[in-house]
Amino acid sequence: MEGDIAQMGAYLGAGLxxxxxxxxxxxxxxxxxxxxxxxxxxxxxxxGQTATMFIGVAFAEALGIFSFLVALLLMFAV
Structure with missing residues (x-):
């Protein structure tokens, strides 16, 4: 029973x-x-601003990648 609750919490966190x-x-x-x-x-x-735009896109995408990694850790590390 305890393992099921921990797994449910991991999936809920991954969804969040x-x-x-x-x-x-x-x-x-x-x-x-x-x-x-x-x-x-x-x-x-x-x-002159194109490079700045790509830097902004890279930082925004990095946050999405970090979020994806946290989801994978929550799903498979428990």
């Missing part, structure tokens, strides 16, 4: 980490959307 993965997707959308809005307003400055 999906919120972190969804948050990463929203973050990437915000970064790229704001970049495109700025690039359409001032196309001449867009080239």
């Amino acid at each position: 980490t999906a919120i972190g993965m969804g948050g990463a997707a929203i973050g990437v959308g915000n970064v790229v959307g704001n970049f495109l809005a700025g690039a359409l307003r001032n196309p001449s400055a867009a080239g």
